[in-house]
Amino acid sequence: xxxxxxQEAAKYRPNKDDAIVDRLSSVTIPLGxxxxxxxxxxxxxxxxxxxxxxxxxAQFQSIMSDIPASMGYKTVNVxxxxxxxxxxxxxxSQYHTxxxxxxxxxWNNYRSSRxxxxxxIVKAVGAMNTHFPGNTKDEHHQxxxxxxxxxxxxxxxxxxxxxxxLGFMVDxxxxxxxxxxxxxxxxxxDNYRASKSPHLSSRSPFGVPAAGGFALMWPLLIAADSGYxxxxxxxxIIDCLDKIGHSMGINQALAMAQLVREGESTRAWLSPxxxxxxxxxxxxxxxxxxxxx
Numbered sequence: 405x406x407x408x409x410x411q412e413a414a415k416y417r418p419n420k421d422d423a424i425v426d427r428l429s430s431v432t433i434p435l436g437x438x439x440x441x442x443x444x445x446x447x448x449x450x451x452x453x454x455x456x457x458x459x460x461x462a463q464f465q466s467i468m469s470d471i472p473a474s475m476g477y478k479t480v481n482v483x484x485x486x487x488x489x490x491x492x493x494x495x496x497s498q499y500h501t502x503x504x505x506x507x508x509x510x511w512n513n514y515r516s517s518r519x520x521x522x523x524x525i526v527k528a529v530g531a532m533n534t535h536f537p538g539n540t541k542d543e544h545h546q547x548x549x550x551x552x553x554x555x556x557x558x559x560x561x562x563x564x565x566x567x568x569x570l571g572f573m574v575d576x577x578x579x580x581x582x583x584x585x586x587x588x589x590x591x592x593x594d595n596y597r598a599s600k601s602p603h604l605s606s607r608s609p610f611g612v613p614a615a616g617g618f619a620l621m622w623p624l625l626i627a628a629d630s631g632y633x634x635x636x637x638x639x640x641i642i643d644c645l646d647k648i649g650h651s652m653g654i655n656q657a658l659a660m661a662q663l664v665r666e667g668e669s670t671r672a673w674l675s676p677x678x679x680x681x682x683x684x685x686x687x688x689x690x691x692x693x694x695x696x697x
Contacts (some may be wrong), residue, residue, distance in 0.1 A: 424471055425510065431463045432517055439520070450528040457524045464518055477502045477511065479564075493572055495563040495640050505615045508565050512623040515558040519630050522551040522558075555632050562627045563637070566644055569616035617648040621657050628664045638664055 502508040649658035
């Protein structure tokens with residue numbers, strides 16, 4: 405029903421920005437169907453899961469490659485001291501700014517959806533019990549490496565959206581213009597670079613914009629549970645969720661923070677057969693997913 409209504413609504417949207425939302429919905433709904441089928445055991449063959457997931461992932465990439473320039477984002481560099489950001493609200497050396505919360509939410513929904521898809525692929529390939537011929541095994545290792553690399557970039561993109569979502573403004577009066585718009589690339593090498601480092605100032609030192617907090621919770625939880633977040637990053641995400649929860653009174657954000665704090669997996673889209681290994685022993689980095697082979 406939702407799928408049919410979304411398809412019907414798309415016919416009456418003259419604005420290309422709105423059309424992007426409809427196109428993404430047309431892929432996220434089948435993604436939900438795939439996760440449900442795996443959870444229920446309707447689809448259990450690893451090669452079939454990989455095939456479905458790769459097809460959906462290609463559709464996501466195709467949609468975002470056609471995104472209007474107005475829905476891109478800008479990348480801003482921050483100063484580092486001994487390799488550590490000098491601004492606590494930023495993870496890493498960069499953060500993103502967007503036209504509005506709607507655009508940033510579209511990007512994070514895209515990133516979160518792809519993280520789920522790539523996780524399905526990694527786990528399904530790892531669950532394959534057959535002995536591959538040499539060439540086939542090499543191809544699967546290459547696929548795993550690609551999934552891992554992209555997943556790290558997607559996690560980085562979600563984290564880079566946090567300052568914008570939590571209402572921190574850029575004070576760039578003392579620097580050159582912020583870097584130009586970025587569209588589909590999340591890696592540092594593909595982002596434009598600012599010539600100087602800006603300062604961040606909060607619109608409200610005690611509050612979080614409601615829309616920004618609501619839109620950020622699930623992407624942060626998926627990023628923390630993706631298997632590509634170090635202990636330090638997970639701790640930073642916990643702080644972000646706590647801030648959202650305490651500032652807005654959203655108990656769900658506090659519950660999410662507690663799940664991450666306790667190391668509980670929230671990968672409800674996976675059946676026990678494809679669940680992740682215990683994180684015990686994980687030390688400041690992601691486990692090597694390719695070891696499943």
